[in-house]
Amino acid sequence: MRPTPLQPPFLDRLRAVACPVPTDHRLSPFGIPALDGRLDGGLRSGALHEAAPATGSLADDAAATLFLAGVAAREAADSGAPVLWVSARTDLYAPGLAQAGLAAADVIYAEPRDDAAALAVAEDAVRDGTPCAVVLEASRVPMVATRRLQLAAADADLPVLLLRRRGRGGDPLGEPSAAWSRWRVSAVPSAPLPVAGVGRPRWTVELARRRGGEAFSLVLEGCDATGRLAVPAAAVRGTDAPAGAFRAAA
């Protein structure tokens, strides 16, 4: 006896039961089909997103920072509201952020004493609803705190971008979290230029986990002046410089 083919309405119902994530939320697309297609249209706006450097090096940390700064910059450009950057560290360099699209007028900095205070500040700010995005740098974030942030972000419909720093415990994405998506970013060598000099930064962006989606990994080019990423152009045969060659611009 042949099994009855599943009817489309039945399929929808089954999908709703299997995947309880509501799909009618606001999305903020990256503007890159390769990325947005795998994310079902873009990052969910009202959610908690985590990014962590792939290794403990400062270069990967900077890449993860700029990855989140780009998301926040695009939110700020769309809404006109400021971004709240909550960090207990003092090494963030505002001129560098401005070159990723977060101008000085777009960012309000908060400098809490420790991670617990940072989480409280971020939650207060999200519940206030004034900023267009909240960027939070923390190393130790318990599961309960991420769940609270995720719920608050969903209520306020604004993204909370959590930059997980590497503590002594190794990979921060190994800890449980209620974040909607978790990213691992690392800096990779840039495309060789036909002239001397350093090319556009290039990162490996790896989606380690996403609610209701699959993990993937992409090599992307870093933020431009408006915070947008790009897919590297396919290398044209013959333009590659020989490996190990030194390029410098005087």
Place this chain on the structure above:
Amino acid sequence: MRRRELSAPRPEPRVLELPVDDDPGACSVPRGGGWRPGARWARDGLPDRAEVARRVAAMPAHARPPMRELGRRSEAAEHPFRGGRDASSSERSGAAAPPVSPAIVTVPDAAPLVLVAKVGRQDKVVAVCGTAAALGLTVGMAATHARALVSDLDMRPAEPEADAGLLNRLALLAVRRWTPTVMVTPPDGLWLDLTGAVHLHGGEERFCHRLRALCRRAGYTARVALADTPGAAHALARYGADDVVVVPTGGTLAAVSPLPVASLRLDPDALGAARRFGFEAVADLLPVARGPLARRLGLAAVLRLDQALGAAAEPVTAVTDPAAPAAERRLLEPIGTAETIAQVMADLLGDLVAELRARGLGARSIVMTAERVDGGEQRVAVGTSRATRDAEHLMRLFRLRIERVDPGLGLERFAMVATLTEPLDATPLGAVLAGEVQVRDPARLVDVVAGRVGQRSVYRVAPVESHVPERVAVRTSSVAAPGSWPSWPRPVRLLARPEPLSRVVALLPDHPPRRFEWRGAMHAVVAGDGPERVHGEWWRRAGEVWASRDYWRVEVEAGGRYWLFRRGDGVRSDTGDLSWWLHGVFA
């Protein structure tokens, strides 16, 4: 006689060996004449004047003989019209005696000035300046008497109402500037409760000097005393030895003891009684049993003594700005839970906002005072970065503070005062009319965050016109709108201090390093951009006159992009020592 019976036994004055005996029977002058003052035979074997003075100075103050006993016949007699010194004080001579009347701040080179007012049916002097006091004029003297004594006397009518008004204004200034709890003590004093506020003014000594400097700039002289209790400070400010007296914690008893009894704010009857019974200094009151003391001086005097020494509480009625918008709720039953406190806060804010709206004001800071049933007071304050009268926003700020209210056995009275207000007119509804549901005001966000981490930890970063990377960004007010930076490539993380690189291989002067070691790891450079030369700012520091740095943005083999610099331009040695440093990290 009576005095000797009542007060503590005092040592009898020692009989002094006098250089010249008054007794004619024991006269040492040889008969037959030849006496002249200061003759050598008369001086020999007797202590000279300096020796006597030394011995007199070594005696305790109460035992010193008056000058007349030293045999000086030409001693100036007391002026018959210079009254004011009562009998008790004229018995005590010597410089160590504490002042009996309140100290007067003397202004040099001023004409003698007295204030005259009608007391009863007579014009009397009610205040004297230092010069006038030195001329023997005293408070309580008849005006005609004073004029007869000093011909060029500047005599002006007293204006107690104007004085009180001035004192009130000064108190309000103190509330805004020094401490929230200030009380006026007419006719000439202010009490400032400095508990928990001293560190804001640089410590106790500096606070006193700042306060005096403020008064001096405003044209007033002031005496400041700082003590554990208001009563002690009151006494020391008026009868203390110096213009600024700071009593260390626990030193109240020692500081107050030598002061005259009048410093205790006694009424005239009690003062008269104290004089009759021979109580001169506060120290005289201390050993006396409470019962007899109360019977002689009255219960009020005992209470004043206790208040000065800290044994009895002294309520302070703080000055409040009558013009400040305020709201008050007295509850039928004391409350203690967070929900009920939040409810009262919301009610109070409703009242306050209505008043602010009626006056066209916005609040910058609001203080809520909650009184407990046991008399304690709980104080909660919020501040806003911009004038506001949005009850919902203010309530959110207050809700963050509820946990700091200690209800104790219950709170029964709440008052809310907008201590700092600014004009706030109607605001345009542009965004709302255009269809935007949510009004986004950064000031509101700043208030919420500052409620958690403090006003200083919320900021924006503004550009500064400089090329030195450490100096291009400064923190500014969180509600300012800063400009932008020039678009030179800049790292996203800048190390607080540049970190030195070792084992650098580089071609001088215009090439980035080929390899460098940083934090123990060797990095091979594959590409570099630069140099970007940054000169020292000679107008800031002498050390930067010739200094320069050459910055490179380099990419290493593993993919990291770093911002390196070399001190010096590679040609001239006085621009730097050619050491290499890592300053920032690009993404």
